[in-house]
Amino acid sequence: MLSFDFDYFRPETLNEAIDLFQFLDQQGKQPMFFSGGTELITLGRINLAYTEAVIDIKDIAECKIMQVSGDQVLLGSTLSLTKIEEANLFPLLTKTASEVADHTARGKITLGGNICARIFYREAVLPFLLADSQVLLIGPNGKKIVPINEIFQGQLGLEKGEFLVQVATENRFIRAPFFSVKRRQQWDTGYPLITIVALKVNQQIRVGISGLCPFPFRSKEVEGALNNIGQSAEARVAGAIAVLPQPILDDVEGSAEYRLFVLRNLFFDLLAALDRVQV
Amino acid sequence: MKTYTGTLNVNGESRMVTVRSADTLLYTLRRMLGLTGSKPGCLNGDCGACTVNVDGWPMKSCLMLAVEAVGKKVTTIEGLADTPIQKAFVEHFAFQCGYCTPGFIMNCHSLIEQHPDADDHTIKEWLESNICRCTSYFEIEQAVKSVLKKT
Numbered sequence: 001m002l003s004f005d006f007d008y009f010r011p012e013t014l015n016e017a018i019d020l021f022q023f024l025d026q027q028g029k030q031p032m033f034f035s036g037g038t039e040l041i042t043l044g045r046i047n048l049a050y051t052e053a054v055i056d057i058k059d060i061a062e063c064k065i066m067q068v069s070g071d072q073v074l075l076g077s078t079l080s081l082t083k084i085e086e087a088n089l090f091p092l093l094t095k096t097a098s099e100v101a102d103h104t105a106r107g108k109i110t111l112g113g114n115i116c117a118r119i120f121y122r123e124a125v126l127p128f129l130l131a132d133s134q135v136l137l138i139g140p141n142g143k144k145i146v147p148i149n150e151i152f153q154g155q156l157g158l159e160k161g162e163f164l165v166q167v168a169t170e171n172r173f174i175r176a177p178f179f180s181v182k183r184r185q186q187w188d189t190g191y192p193l194i195t196i197v198a199l200k201v202n203q204q205i206r207v208g209i210s211g212l213c214p215f216p217f218r219s220k221e222v223e224g225a226l227n228n229i230g231q232s233a234e235a236r237v238a239g240a241i242a243v244l245p246q247p248i249l250d251d252v253e254g255s256a257e258y259r260l261f262v263l264r265n266l267f268f269d270l271l272a273a274l275d276r277v278q279v
Numbered sequence: 280m281k282t283y284t285g286t287l288n289v290n291g292e293s294r295m296v297t298v299r300s301a302d303t304l305l306y307t308l309r310r311m312l313g314l315t316g317s318k319p320g321c322l323n324g325d326c327g328a329c330t331v332n333v334d335g336w337p338m339k340s341c342l343m344l345a346v347e348a349v350g351k352k353v354t355t356i357e358g359l360a361d362t363p364i365q366k367a368f369v370e371h372f373a374f375q376c377g378y379c380t381p382g383f384i385m386n387c388h389s390l391i392e393q394h395p396d397a398d399d400h401t402i403k404e405w406l407e408s409n410i411c412r413c414t415s416y417f418e419i420e421q422a423v424k425s426v427l428k429k430t
Contacts, residue, residue, distance in 0.1 A: 104408035
Protein backbone atom coordinates (compact mmCIF):
# COMPACT_ATOMS: atom_id res chain seq x y z
CA MET A 1 0.00 0.00 0.00
CA LEU A 2 1.51 3.27 -1.10
CA SER A 3 0.77 6.24 1.12
CA PHE A 4 1.32 8.85 -1.58
CA ASP A 5 -0.63 9.63 -4.75
CA PHE A 6 0.68 10.00 -8.27
CA ASP A 7 -0.60 10.57 -11.77
CA TYR A 8 -0.22 7.56 -14.07
CA PHE A 9 0.73 7.92 -17.75
CA ARG A 10 1.12 5.20 -20.35
CA PRO A 11 2.84 6.68 -23.42
CA GLU A 12 2.91 4.65 -26.63
CA THR A 13 6.03 6.17 -28.19
CA LEU A 14 9.56 6.99 -27.05
CA ASN A 15 9.17 10.68 -27.85
CA GLU A 16 5.90 10.87 -25.96
CA ALA A 17 7.61 9.41 -22.90
CA ILE A 18 10.53 11.84 -23.11
CA ASP A 19 8.25 14.86 -23.62
CA LEU A 20 6.06 13.77 -20.71
CA PHE A 21 9.06 13.53 -18.42
CA GLN A 22 10.23 17.04 -19.27
CA PHE A 23 6.75 18.48 -18.88
CA LEU A 24 6.14 16.77 -15.54
CA ASP A 25 9.60 17.63 -14.30
CA GLN A 26 8.97 21.30 -15.02
CA GLN A 27 5.80 20.98 -12.94
CA GLY A 28 7.87 19.69 -10.02
CA LYS A 29 6.23 16.27 -10.08
CA GLN A 30 9.47 14.29 -9.64
CA PRO A 31 8.45 11.99 -12.54
CA MET A 32 9.66 8.43 -12.62
CA PHE A 33 9.94 6.02 -15.54
CA PHE A 34 8.23 2.76 -14.61
CA SER A 35 8.24 -0.66 -16.22
CA GLY A 36 7.91 -3.60 -13.82
CA GLY A 37 7.60 -1.08 -11.03
CA THR A 38 8.48 -3.52 -8.26
CA GLU A 39 11.02 -1.17 -6.71
CA LEU A 40 8.62 1.79 -6.57
CA ILE A 41 5.93 -0.42 -5.05
CA THR A 42 8.16 -2.09 -2.45
CA LEU A 43 10.34 0.89 -1.53
CA GLY A 44 7.44 3.33 -1.77
CA ARG A 45 5.58 1.24 0.80
CA ILE A 46 8.26 2.09 3.37
CA ASN A 47 8.75 5.69 2.23
CA LEU A 48 12.08 5.07 0.52
CA ALA A 49 10.78 6.01 -2.93
CA TYR A 50 8.48 8.84 -3.96
CA THR A 51 7.01 10.33 -7.11
CA GLU A 52 3.99 12.36 -8.12
CA ALA A 53 3.98 11.11 -11.71
CA VAL A 54 4.59 7.62 -13.06
CA ILE A 55 5.45 7.20 -16.75
CA ASP A 56 4.81 3.55 -17.58
CA ILE A 57 6.96 2.68 -20.62
CA LYS A 58 6.12 -0.99 -20.90
CA ASP A 59 3.82 -0.53 -23.92
CA ILE A 60 6.43 1.20 -26.11
CA ALA A 61 7.26 -1.12 -29.01
CA GLU A 62 11.02 -0.47 -29.05
CA CYS A 63 11.24 -1.38 -25.37
CA LYS A 64 9.57 -4.77 -25.90
CA ILE A 65 11.78 -6.00 -28.72
CA MET A 66 13.29 -9.47 -28.46
CA GLN A 67 14.94 -10.67 -31.64
CA VAL A 68 18.04 -11.85 -33.42
CA SER A 69 19.01 -9.12 -35.87
CA GLY A 70 21.97 -9.88 -38.10
CA ASP A 71 24.84 -10.88 -35.82
CA GLN A 72 23.21 -9.36 -32.74
CA VAL A 73 20.59 -10.25 -30.18
CA LEU A 74 18.39 -7.28 -29.28
CA LEU A 75 16.60 -7.25 -25.94
CA GLY A 76 14.18 -4.52 -24.93
CA SER A 77 14.37 -2.97 -21.48
CA THR A 78 10.77 -3.72 -20.53
CA LEU A 79 10.93 -7.45 -21.20
CA SER A 80 10.25 -9.37 -18.03
CA LEU A 81 13.01 -11.64 -16.80
CA THR A 82 10.59 -14.56 -17.24
CA LYS A 83 10.10 -13.74 -20.92
CA ILE A 84 13.86 -13.59 -21.40
CA GLU A 85 14.25 -16.88 -19.56
CA GLU A 86 11.56 -18.64 -21.64
CA ALA A 87 13.01 -17.41 -24.96
CA ASN A 88 16.60 -18.23 -23.92
CA LEU A 89 18.29 -16.15 -26.63
CA PHE A 90 21.34 -15.47 -24.42
CA PRO A 91 22.05 -18.55 -22.23
CA LEU A 92 24.39 -16.76 -19.78
CA LEU A 93 21.73 -14.09 -19.24
CA THR A 94 19.05 -16.77 -18.89
CA LYS A 95 21.01 -18.56 -16.19
CA THR A 96 21.94 -15.37 -14.34
CA ALA A 97 18.48 -13.79 -14.56
CA SER A 98 16.83 -17.03 -13.45
CA GLU A 99 18.42 -16.55 -10.01
CA VAL A 100 16.91 -13.09 -9.47
CA ALA A 101 14.14 -12.98 -6.83
CA ASP A 102 11.71 -15.84 -7.57
CA HIS A 103 9.89 -17.12 -10.64
CA THR A 104 6.63 -15.27 -10.11
CA ALA A 105 8.39 -12.01 -9.24
CA ARG A 106 10.51 -12.36 -12.38
CA GLY A 107 7.27 -12.16 -14.34
CA LYS A 108 7.07 -8.55 -13.16
CA ILE A 109 10.73 -7.55 -12.82
CA THR A 110 12.07 -6.26 -16.11
CA LEU A 111 15.51 -6.27 -17.67
CA GLY A 112 15.83 -2.49 -17.54
CA GLY A 113 14.35 -2.36 -14.08
CA ASN A 114 16.95 -4.76 -12.74
CA ILE A 115 19.88 -3.04 -14.48
CA CYS A 116 18.77 0.42 -13.28
CA ALA A 117 17.61 -0.68 -9.82
CA ARG A 118 18.59 0.89 -6.53
CA ILE A 119 19.01 -2.56 -4.96
CA PHE A 120 22.73 -3.27 -5.18
CA TYR A 121 22.60 -6.76 -6.71
CA ARG A 122 21.53 -5.79 -10.28
CA GLU A 123 22.80 -9.17 -11.51
CA ALA A 124 21.22 -8.89 -14.96
CA VAL A 125 23.85 -6.36 -16.01
CA LEU A 126 26.75 -8.79 -15.53
CA PRO A 127 26.35 -10.84 -18.74
CA PHE A 128 26.19 -7.63 -20.79
CA LEU A 129 29.36 -6.26 -19.17
CA LEU A 130 31.19 -9.47 -20.09
CA ALA A 131 29.81 -9.45 -23.63
CA ASP A 132 30.79 -5.83 -24.39
CA SER A 133 27.12 -5.13 -25.22
CA GLN A 134 25.84 -1.81 -26.54
CA VAL A 135 22.95 0.04 -24.92
CA LEU A 136 20.41 2.24 -26.67
CA LEU A 137 19.36 5.16 -24.50
CA ILE A 138 16.87 7.91 -25.22
CA GLY A 139 16.57 11.28 -23.54
CA PRO A 140 15.86 14.95 -24.16
CA ASN A 141 18.80 15.10 -26.58
CA GLY A 142 17.64 12.13 -28.62
CA LYS A 143 18.89 8.57 -28.98
CA LYS A 144 22.41 7.39 -28.35
CA ILE A 145 24.15 4.04 -28.56
CA VAL A 146 26.91 3.54 -26.00
CA PRO A 147 29.15 0.60 -24.99
CA ILE A 148 27.80 -0.63 -21.67
CA ASN A 149 31.30 -0.82 -20.24
CA GLU A 150 31.65 2.94 -20.78
CA ILE A 151 28.37 3.99 -19.23
CA PHE A 152 27.99 1.43 -16.46
CA GLN A 153 30.30 2.30 -13.59
CA GLY A 154 28.60 0.60 -10.66
CA GLN A 155 25.34 1.92 -12.02
CA LEU A 156 24.01 2.95 -15.41
CA GLY A 157 25.02 6.57 -15.95
CA LEU A 158 21.68 7.93 -17.09
CA GLU A 159 21.19 11.67 -17.37
CA LYS A 160 18.00 13.29 -16.11
CA GLY A 161 15.08 12.35 -18.33
CA GLU A 162 16.93 9.47 -20.04
CA PHE A 163 15.97 5.81 -20.01
CA LEU A 164 17.28 2.51 -21.28
CA VAL A 165 15.53 1.25 -24.43
CA GLN A 166 17.47 -1.81 -25.63
CA VAL A 167 20.64 -3.82 -25.17
CA ALA A 168 22.44 -5.32 -28.20
CA THR A 169 24.85 -8.25 -27.86
CA GLU A 170 26.95 -9.86 -30.58
CA ASN A 171 26.35 -13.53 -31.34
CA ARG A 172 30.00 -14.48 -30.78
CA PHE A 173 29.58 -13.64 -27.09
CA ILE A 174 26.17 -15.28 -26.91
CA ARG A 175 27.69 -18.61 -27.94
CA ALA A 176 30.80 -18.42 -25.73
CA PRO A 177 31.30 -20.94 -22.88
CA PHE A 178 30.13 -19.55 -19.56
CA PHE A 179 29.91 -20.08 -15.82
CA SER A 180 27.22 -18.55 -13.63
CA VAL A 181 26.62 -19.32 -9.95
CA LYS A 182 24.68 -17.58 -7.21
CA ARG A 183 25.48 -18.43 -3.61
CA ARG A 184 23.00 -17.69 -0.86
CA GLN A 185 23.55 -17.79 2.85
CA GLN A 186 20.56 -20.07 3.34
CA TRP A 187 18.92 -22.67 1.10
CA ASP A 188 17.87 -21.89 -2.45
CA THR A 189 15.48 -19.10 -1.56
CA GLY A 190 17.42 -16.91 0.88
CA TYR A 191 18.67 -13.48 -0.03
CA PRO A 192 21.68 -13.52 -2.36
CA LEU A 193 25.20 -13.48 -1.04
CA ILE A 194 27.38 -13.47 -4.15
CA THR A 195 26.71 -13.98 -7.84
CA ILE A 196 29.66 -14.67 -10.10
CA VAL A 197 29.43 -14.96 -13.88
CA ALA A 198 32.20 -15.69 -16.34
CA LEU A 199 32.61 -15.94 -20.09
CA LYS A 200 35.55 -17.40 -21.97
CA VAL A 201 36.45 -15.49 -25.12
CA ASN A 202 39.69 -15.88 -27.11
CA GLN A 203 41.17 -18.09 -24.38
CA GLN A 204 40.60 -15.32 -21.83
CA ILE A 205 38.23 -15.52 -18.89
CA ARG A 206 36.00 -12.50 -18.25
CA VAL A 207 34.45 -12.18 -14.80
CA GLY A 208 31.55 -10.20 -13.32
CA ILE A 209 30.55 -10.16 -9.66
CA SER A 210 27.45 -8.99 -7.77
CA GLY A 211 26.84 -8.98 -4.03
CA LEU A 212 30.48 -8.50 -3.03
CA CYS A 213 30.63 -4.71 -3.19
CA PRO A 214 27.74 -2.22 -3.04
CA PHE A 215 27.65 -2.39 -6.85
CA PRO A 216 27.99 -5.07 -9.54
CA PHE A 217 31.24 -4.91 -11.48
CA ARG A 218 33.56 -6.34 -14.08
CA SER A 219 37.21 -5.79 -13.22
CA LYS A 220 40.08 -5.94 -15.73
CA GLU A 221 42.51 -6.30 -12.81
CA VAL A 222 40.67 -9.35 -11.47
CA GLU A 223 40.54 -10.84 -14.96
CA GLY A 224 44.27 -10.18 -15.43
CA ALA A 225 45.09 -12.12 -12.29
CA LEU A 226 42.79 -15.04 -13.12
CA ASN A 227 44.18 -15.27 -16.67
CA ASN A 228 47.78 -15.48 -15.47
CA ILE A 229 47.95 -19.11 -16.56
CA GLY A 230 51.67 -19.46 -15.91
CA GLN A 231 50.84 -19.50 -12.20
CA SER A 232 49.10 -22.03 -9.97
CA ALA A 233 45.37 -21.75 -9.39
CA GLU A 234 46.10 -20.72 -5.77
CA ALA A 235 48.34 -17.87 -6.92
CA ARG A 236 45.83 -16.72 -9.56
CA VAL A 237 42.99 -16.65 -7.04
CA ALA A 238 45.13 -14.87 -4.44
CA GLY A 239 46.10 -12.32 -7.09
CA ALA A 240 42.45 -11.73 -7.99
CA ILE A 241 41.44 -11.31 -4.34
CA ALA A 242 44.24 -8.75 -3.88
CA VAL A 243 42.92 -6.44 -6.61
CA LEU A 244 39.19 -6.49 -5.82
CA PRO A 245 37.34 -3.17 -5.79
CA GLN A 246 36.43 -1.79 -2.38
CA PRO A 247 34.52 -1.72 -0.12
CA ILE A 248 33.57 -5.33 0.55
CA LEU A 249 30.01 -5.58 1.87
CA ASP A 250 29.73 -6.41 5.55
CA ASP A 251 26.07 -6.83 6.50
CA VAL A 252 23.46 -9.16 7.94
CA GLU A 253 23.61 -11.41 4.86
CA GLY A 254 27.33 -12.02 5.33
CA SER A 255 30.40 -10.46 6.87
CA ALA A 256 33.17 -9.17 4.60
CA GLU A 257 35.37 -12.05 5.71
CA TYR A 258 32.68 -14.62 4.88
CA ARG A 259 31.97 -13.06 1.49
CA LEU A 260 35.66 -13.25 0.60
CA PHE A 261 35.75 -16.87 1.76
CA VAL A 262 32.80 -17.69 -0.51
CA LEU A 263 34.28 -15.72 -3.41
CA ARG A 264 37.62 -17.49 -3.11
CA ASN A 265 35.91 -20.86 -3.46
CA LEU A 266 33.82 -19.59 -6.35
CA PHE A 267 37.01 -18.49 -8.14
CA PHE A 268 38.38 -22.03 -7.81
CA ASP A 269 35.10 -23.48 -9.14
CA LEU A 270 35.20 -21.03 -12.04
CA LEU A 271 38.78 -21.96 -12.99
CA ALA A 272 37.96 -25.67 -12.75
CA ALA A 273 35.00 -25.15 -15.08
CA LEU A 274 36.61 -22.92 -17.71
CA ASP A 275 40.37 -23.56 -17.68
CA ARG A 276 40.13 -26.65 -19.85
CA VAL A 277 37.61 -25.19 -22.28
CA GLN A 278 39.23 -24.38 -25.61
CA VAL A 279 37.68 -21.47 -27.53
CA MET B 280 -6.57 12.15 -4.52
CA LYS B 281 -5.41 11.10 -7.98
CA THR B 282 -7.83 8.52 -9.32
CA TYR B 283 -8.12 6.45 -12.45
CA THR B 284 -11.30 4.94 -13.84
CA GLY B 285 -11.10 1.88 -16.06
CA THR B 286 -12.41 -1.59 -16.70
CA LEU B 287 -10.82 -4.66 -15.18
CA ASN B 288 -11.51 -8.10 -16.63
CA VAL B 289 -11.61 -10.37 -13.58
CA ASN B 290 -12.71 -14.01 -13.73
CA GLY B 291 -14.29 -13.41 -17.12
CA GLU B 292 -16.36 -10.41 -16.02
CA SER B 293 -15.79 -6.76 -16.91
CA ARG B 294 -15.79 -4.64 -13.78
CA MET B 295 -15.62 -0.83 -13.89
CA VAL B 296 -13.49 0.53 -11.07
CA THR B 297 -12.26 3.90 -9.88
CA VAL B 298 -8.99 3.47 -8.00
CA ARG B 299 -6.12 5.55 -6.75
CA SER B 300 -3.33 5.20 -9.29
CA ALA B 301 -1.20 4.03 -6.38
CA ASP B 302 -3.56 1.19 -5.40
CA THR B 303 -2.22 -2.30 -5.87
CA LEU B 304 -4.19 -4.94 -7.72
CA LEU B 305 -4.40 -6.89 -4.45
CA TYR B 306 -6.03 -3.99 -2.62
CA THR B 307 -8.44 -3.39 -5.50
CA LEU B 308 -9.48 -7.03 -5.76
CA ARG B 309 -10.17 -7.28 -2.06
CA ARG B 310 -11.53 -3.85 -1.16
CA MET B 311 -13.22 -2.71 -4.39
CA LEU B 312 -14.38 -5.99 -5.89
CA GLY B 313 -14.93 -8.08 -2.76
CA LEU B 314 -12.65 -10.85 -3.99
CA THR B 315 -10.98 -11.70 -0.70
CA GLY B 316 -9.49 -15.03 -1.79
CA SER B 317 -6.19 -13.36 -2.68
CA LYS B 318 -4.45 -12.99 0.67
CA PRO B 319 -2.32 -10.11 1.91
CA GLY B 320 0.84 -11.52 3.43
CA CYS B 321 4.18 -9.75 3.24
CA LEU B 322 2.94 -7.05 0.79
CA ASN B 323 6.51 -7.05 -0.48
CA GLY B 324 6.48 -9.69 -3.22
CA ASP B 325 8.14 -12.32 -1.07
CA CYS B 326 5.49 -14.74 0.24
CA GLY B 327 3.22 -15.39 -2.75
CA ALA B 328 -0.04 -15.49 -0.74
CA CYS B 329 -1.57 -12.85 -3.05
CA THR B 330 -0.73 -14.67 -6.31
CA VAL B 331 -3.30 -14.35 -9.09
CA ASN B 332 -3.11 -15.19 -12.79
CA VAL B 333 -2.69 -12.38 -15.33
CA ASP B 334 -2.93 -13.30 -19.00
CA GLY B 335 -2.04 -16.89 -18.15
CA TRP B 336 0.98 -16.20 -15.94
CA PRO B 337 1.29 -16.05 -12.15
CA MET B 338 1.46 -12.56 -10.69
CA LYS B 339 1.95 -11.36 -7.14
CA SER B 340 -0.94 -8.93 -6.95
CA CYS B 341 0.82 -6.88 -4.27
CA LEU B 342 3.51 -6.08 -6.87
CA MET B 343 1.10 -4.85 -9.53
CA LEU B 344 -0.82 -1.60 -9.65
CA ALA B 345 -4.50 -1.99 -10.48
CA VAL B 346 -4.05 0.46 -13.36
CA GLU B 347 -1.50 -1.89 -14.92
CA ALA B 348 -4.12 -4.64 -15.10
CA VAL B 349 -6.45 -2.68 -17.39
CA GLY B 350 -6.68 -4.56 -20.70
CA LYS B 351 -5.48 -7.83 -19.20
CA LYS B 352 -7.34 -10.97 -18.11
CA VAL B 353 -7.10 -11.44 -14.36
CA THR B 354 -8.08 -14.71 -12.71
CA THR B 355 -8.31 -15.06 -8.95
CA ILE B 356 -8.87 -18.12 -6.78
CA GLU B 357 -12.62 -17.39 -6.99
CA GLY B 358 -12.41 -18.00 -10.74
CA LEU B 359 -11.01 -21.50 -10.35
CA ALA B 360 -14.07 -23.22 -8.91
CA ASP B 361 -14.07 -26.99 -9.48
CA THR B 362 -10.73 -27.06 -11.25
CA PRO B 363 -8.59 -30.22 -10.94
CA ILE B 364 -5.87 -28.42 -8.97
CA GLN B 365 -8.34 -27.25 -6.32
CA LYS B 366 -9.64 -30.80 -5.91
CA ALA B 367 -6.08 -32.14 -5.78
CA PHE B 368 -5.21 -29.80 -2.90
CA VAL B 369 -8.20 -31.14 -0.95
CA GLU B 370 -7.55 -34.79 -1.82
CA HIS B 371 -3.86 -34.55 -0.88
CA PHE B 372 -4.57 -32.39 2.18
CA ALA B 373 -2.01 -29.92 0.83
CA PHE B 374 -2.52 -27.32 3.55
CA GLN B 375 -2.94 -26.85 7.27
CA CYS B 376 -3.99 -23.29 8.13
CA GLY B 377 -4.84 -22.59 4.48
CA TYR B 378 -3.71 -18.97 4.36
CA CYS B 379 -1.11 -19.53 1.64
CA THR B 380 -3.32 -21.98 -0.26
CA PRO B 381 -4.99 -19.60 -2.77
CA GLY B 382 -1.59 -18.30 -3.83
CA PHE B 383 -0.15 -21.78 -4.17
CA ILE B 384 -3.16 -22.97 -6.17
CA MET B 385 -2.96 -19.97 -8.53
CA ASN B 386 0.74 -20.59 -9.11
CA CYS B 387 0.15 -24.34 -9.65
CA HIS B 388 -2.72 -23.56 -12.04
CA SER B 389 -0.49 -21.25 -14.08
CA LEU B 390 2.27 -23.87 -14.14
CA ILE B 391 -0.13 -26.54 -15.39
CA GLU B 392 -1.35 -24.18 -18.12
CA GLN B 393 2.10 -23.07 -19.25
CA HIS B 394 4.09 -26.27 -18.74
CA PRO B 395 1.79 -29.30 -18.57
CA ASP B 396 4.86 -31.52 -18.91
CA ALA B 397 6.83 -29.74 -16.17
CA ASP B 398 9.70 -31.74 -14.68
CA ASP B 399 10.90 -31.60 -11.06
CA HIS B 400 13.27 -28.71 -11.79
CA THR B 401 10.51 -26.60 -13.31
CA ILE B 402 8.04 -27.44 -10.54
CA LYS B 403 10.61 -26.42 -7.91
CA GLU B 404 11.57 -23.24 -9.75
CA TRP B 405 7.96 -22.10 -10.03
CA LEU B 406 6.79 -23.09 -6.54
CA GLU B 407 9.77 -21.51 -4.78
CA SER B 408 7.79 -18.28 -5.30
CA ASN B 409 5.39 -19.22 -2.51
CA ILE B 410 5.97 -19.79 1.18
CA CYS B 411 3.93 -22.11 3.44
CA ARG B 412 4.42 -21.45 7.14
CA CYS B 413 2.84 -24.82 7.96
CA THR B 414 5.41 -26.54 5.70
CA SER B 415 2.91 -28.52 3.62
CA TYR B 416 5.44 -28.61 0.80
CA PHE B 417 5.47 -32.39 0.36
CA GLU B 418 1.67 -32.56 0.02
CA ILE B 419 1.63 -29.55 -2.31
CA GLU B 420 4.18 -31.30 -4.54
CA GLN B 421 2.02 -34.45 -4.56
CA ALA B 422 -1.06 -32.40 -5.44
CA VAL B 423 0.46 -30.55 -8.39
CA LYS B 424 2.12 -33.70 -9.71
CA SER B 425 -1.18 -35.57 -9.59
CA VAL B 426 -2.70 -33.00 -11.95
CA LEU B 427 0.36 -32.72 -14.20
CA LYS B 428 0.25 -36.49 -14.76
CA LYS B 429 -3.33 -36.27 -16.01
CA THR B 430 -2.72 -33.42 -18.49
